[in-house]
Amino acid sequence: MQTADIRQRWLDFFAARGHAVVPSASLVSDDPTLLFTVAGMVPFVPYLTGIVPAPYDRATSVQKCIRTNDIEEVGKTPRHGTFFQMNGNFSFGDYFKEGAITYAWELLTTPEADGGYGFEPKDLWVTVYEDDDEAIEIWKRVAGLPEERIQRLGKDTNYWHTGQPGPAGPCSEIFFDRGPAYGADGGPATDDDRYVEIWNLVFMQYLIADVKSKTDFRIVRELPKKNIDTGMGLERVAFLKQGVENMYEIDQVRPVLDRAAELSGRRYGADHDDDVRMRVIADHIRSSLMLMSDGVTPSNEGRGYILRRLLRRSIRAMRLLGVEGPTFSELFAASRDAMKAAYPEVESNYSQILQLAVGEEETFLRTLSAGTSILDLAVAKTKDSGSPELAGDTAFLLHDTYGFPIELTLEMAEEAGLAVDRTAFDSLMHDQRSRAKADAKSKKKVLADLSVYADMRAKGETIFTGYTELAQDSTVLGILVDGRPAPVAVAGQTAEVILAETSLYAESGGQAPDQGRIVGDGFELEVLDVQKPVKGLISHTVRVTAGEVGTGVAATTLVDEEYRRGATQAHSGTHLVHAALRQVLGPNAHQSGSFNKAGYLRLDYGWNQALSPATRSEIEEIANDAIRDNLQVVTREMPLDEAKQLGAMALFGEKYGDIVRVVDIGGPWSRELCAGTHVTTSAEIGMINIVGESSVGASNRRVESLVGRDAFQRFAAERALVGELTSTLKTRPEQLVDRVGELVASLKAAEKKIQAFEAKALGDRVPDLAAKAQRTGDVLLVAEAVGSLGSGDELRQLALSVRGKLGDAASVVALAAEVGGKPLAIVATSPAARDAGANAGALAKLMASTLGGGGGGKPDLAQGGGNDVGAIPAALAAVRAELGR
The missing domain is CATH 1.10.490 (Globin-like)
Structure with missing residues (x-):
């Protein structure tokens, strides 16, 4: 049985039994506490916890998942996979234990010819939570399982909760027995590879609190609505049904x-x-x-x-x-x-x-x-x-x-x-x-426990009116202070305010949140941030600047008009730059990320080489030509499939609902799915000035641009700079590049002459330093301070030249200088000196310890440094003492 067949049988089975078929959510989880969607139930958490009212009583899905906590086990066991697919069926206050167990047993044991998976009942075992007598009774009655194939296990394996206060409940897991060739008898409790878990049924029936660990928590009460969350591992069922040894050999992985x-x-x-x-x-x-x-x-x-x-x-x-x-x-x-x-x-x-x-x-x-x-x-x-x-x-x-x-x-x-x-x-x-x-x-940002939004979300969704309105009368639905519900927020406090309606744009789609105020009778709030903490709610983080605000009172949202104008210019400008990029580079230059706020836009796109200055100018010119042409900007809402048929670009990696917003600039010239705020004609953008282009990965580039007034101000500043340079250099603007080039060439020639003079000056010092060599122990030693030098390379070359001047003698050269305001020491030894036991690395380390720093290197050449220039004489004396022993 192919993996695609197993998947389709699952969806068909539950669809025929009244479950809404829900497409897989993205692997990139909406849950701010998760990097990835790690289980099939993750997209349904708001419904299971009651934060968001469920749009259906029962649902089913085949969810894409990623888990990386067992990455080191990948390839070593038959069932550990980083990417896997979780078949799930869910009930939100509808059927409970008996329904879940009945469906599971029916699908597993119905013959393949009749649409089931065709497992033999004799090969299936189940585990239940140790105190769940109800589940045991149902398994016996519905499945006819004997007592010995139902095993009671503890909280560590057969009790589910999120790790936080909230819903929880016992689990029942279904295992397939692969037979004695794979391990000892004894059932799933033996924790052996012989028994492969294929399905977990979670009976979510309690509210818990005081959660200290997986097994240490307090049950507060039963939930008013009991939920079902189940998960079947698609790859596990596939390798069992395909008769292969592990999940890596199934049809979707083996190629x-x-x-x-x-x-x-x-x-x-x-x-x-x-x-x-x-x-x-x-x-x-x-x-x-x-x-x-x-x-x-x-x-x-x-x-x-x-x-x-x-x-x-x-x-x-x-x-x-x-x-x-x-x-x-x-x-x-x-x-x-x-x-x-x-x-x-x-x-x-x-x-x-x-x-x-x-x-x-x-x-x-x-x-x-x-x-x-x-x-x-x-x-x-x-x-x-x-x-x-x-x-x-x-x-x-x-x-x-x-x-x-x-x-x-x-x-x-x-x-x-x-x-x-x-x-x-x-x-x-x-x-x-x-x-x-x-x-x-x-x-880590301190996020409120999402359950605190449940009561507010139960009152309905926040209506966003900001596409057409900058001011909106509304009502305060709830207030959070320090992440907890509060009746009021007073002057000086920072709080989250949830409103029934708002004209303030919440950060999304790469667009930064609006700036503005919320006012009402006796209070004024400065808006610091606008976010969507749970689906359907918009939360305003505010600072109370005057009075106090309470729940249930009337309030008016006021968008900062100038900021919004700049934000719409930047977001529409992003669309123009994207269209220009694709016109110049081709369709592979696909947007992979963006950020825009008033006066600024940043666009990441798939490409593997830097833009030439000419290409960058061409893209900038095309975008500004579109502004000059005063193209119409039209927004429409329509089903996702219809939008794609029109050629609307769905940005790589973005998540969209069934109904989407399409933004056209100049008709099909730029047509993208986008929920941001936009200008009404392209001329309103004003100007685009690309100020940066850089790499952000092996095959990703980034364009940064100023927009509108900010773009003009940059051009004005650059014009002023050109004017100042032409005045200082006494040349015309069109001759400025050549004039600067002449000056750079002259500077480089002068630097070469200076370097030649410095090299000659260093060379002239070599004979005098070599003449200061004194017999110290078994070697000739030059240990001298040479004043201030421009670089460590100069000191190193000087030491090597002195060592060369001393010929084949057993010689050690230890020189110290002030370089950049700090002491530096170089030690060079000849082969004969090394044969006599002198080690440049050890001597450099000795000098560095005296200078208040560290050092070392090879036996023939090493260096050290520190912070105390005044200790140079003592460092040289330390070398003399060490070699004179």
């Missing part, structure tokens, strides 16, 4: 595994370690494909970091299979072909996805090359020192700075006959993670 095997020349099934690597590649490529199809791009933080890690682990696994060249174009194509039937967007967005993937691969392959060179030097140095172990800080440097996987460092060090100090490496990694966690905690 990538096979392509990795072909590219590497290795055979799957011949070697355990190679098999794990192929399974990692198959999982990570598919996971990356699905993440990128939902708009995630590689970066160094958040979701982008997770994606980058998956991609780099894939490259590393291919390298360990013996493939050092690029492979993503082959591997991603295999995954696309396996997934496009279930998710057509992976094919429609494939050009952007592949561009991102290949760009990341090229970058990391270069990183691996650079890291390999550094590792080779570190290995050689370690061997020279006689140590059998590569230093942990070297391995950490490679990992942290160059993105060089520790596994690759271990492998290459082992090939060179060295171990790696894992204890030191792991300690440094632990310290880094601790710092990162502390930093993340300090930066």
Whole structure:
């Protein structure tokens, strides 16, 4: 049974039983506490918790999910996958335990010919929460399960809650017995791979509080409406129904595994370690494909970091299979072909996805090359020192700075006959993670528990009137102070205010929130932020500047007219720049992100090379020509499918509802789905001045532009600057570039002459310094202060020249100078001096300790520095004393 068939049977089964079929939500979760959608129930949490009224009594979905907490287990077990699909059926105060158990048993055991999954009842086991006698009775009655195939387990496995106060309840899990070939008898309680969990039924029936851990909480009462949340692992059922050993061998994943095997020349099934690597590649490529199809791009933080890690682990696994060249174009194509039937967007967005993937691969392959060179030097140095172990800080440097996987460092060090100090490496990694966690905690925005919005949301949705109105009379539905409901907020306090209607735009679609005020009888509020904390509600973060505001009172929202004008200019300007980019570069220059506020816009787009000055000017000119042409800006609302048929551009990675807003500028010249605020004609934008273009990733570029008055002010400032320069240099504006070029050339020629004079002056000092060599212990020693120098390179060259002047003698040259206001020391030794036991690195470290700093280096040449220029004589004396012993 193919995975697509399993998926469709699920949806058909529950649709026939009155469930609304809900499309999968994006992998990018709307929940601010989650990076990704980690379970099938995540999109339904507002309905399950009662924060948002459910639009249906029962629903079903096949939800895309990503989990990365078990990433190290991928490929090693039959069931751990980063990307997976969760079949779910949900009841919001409708059916409860008996209905959920009845549906589950019916679908699992109905023969395939009749639309079911055809599992044999004798192969199925269930677990229930230890005190849930009701569920046990239902399983016996509905399924006819004997007592011995129903196991009672504790809260750690069979009780569900969010980890916060709110709804909770016992679970019942269904397991498939793979047979004695896979482990010992004893049922799911044995926690063995023989028993594979395929379906979890959550009976959400209690309100809990005082949550201290997964197992430590207090049950407050039963919920007035009991809910059902279930999840079946689609990949787990697929590998069981397809008769393969694990989820990596099912029809949606195996093609990538096979392509990795072909590219590497290795055979799957011949070697355990190679098999794990192929399974990692198959999982990570598919996971990356699905993440990128939902708009995630590689970066160094958040979701982008997770994606980058998956991609780099894939490259590393291919390298360990013996493939050092690029492979993503082959591997991603295999995954696309396996997934496009279930998710057509992976094919429609494939050009952007592949561009991102290949760009990341090229970058990391270069990183691996650079890291390999550094590792080779570190290995050689370690061997020279006689140590059998590569230093942990070297391995950490490679990992942290160059993105060089520790596994690759271990492998290459082992090939060179060295171990790696894992204890030191792991300690440094632990310290880094601790710092990162502390930093993340300090930066994390304090968000109110979303349940505090439930009562307000129950009163209806906040109506946004700001497309046509700048002032709107309304009513205060609720107030939060310090994240908790409050009857009033008084002067000086910062609070969240929820209104029935508002003209203030909430941040979304890349557009910053409006600025403005909220006023009423006896109070005035300064608006600091406008957000959408839960679907349907708009929250205004305000500072109470006068009086006090209470719930239920009348209030009027007032948008800052000048700020809104600038914001609409910037958002419409973003559309113009996007259209101009695509006109010049082609359709692959697809917007991947944006931000705009009054006077400024930023647009990220898929492209892998910098814009030339001529191309940048052309894009700017096209956008400003569209402003000059005074194009009409028309907004319409329509069904999503109709908008796409009209050619409206759905931006890569954005999430849209069934009804969308289409913004046309000049008819089809620029036609995008967009919920932002816009001008009515393009001439209102005024002017676009592109001020920056830069890289924001391997295959992503960023254009930054000033808009309207801000754009004009930049041009005016640049005109004033040109005027001042032409006056100072006594030339005309059109001759300014040539005049500056002449001056730069003259300056460079003068610098060369100065360098030549300085080099001669340094050379003239060499004989006098060499003449000061004195026998000290077993060597000739020059230990002198040479005053102030322009750079460390000058001091280093002087020391080497003096050492050369002393010929083959056993000589040590220790020079110190003031460079940039700080002391610097250089020590150079001849081969004969090193044979006599003199070590430049040790002597430089000795001098540096006296100077109040650190130093070291190789036995023949080393340097040190510090902060105390006055300690130079003492540092030189320390060298004399050390060598004179």
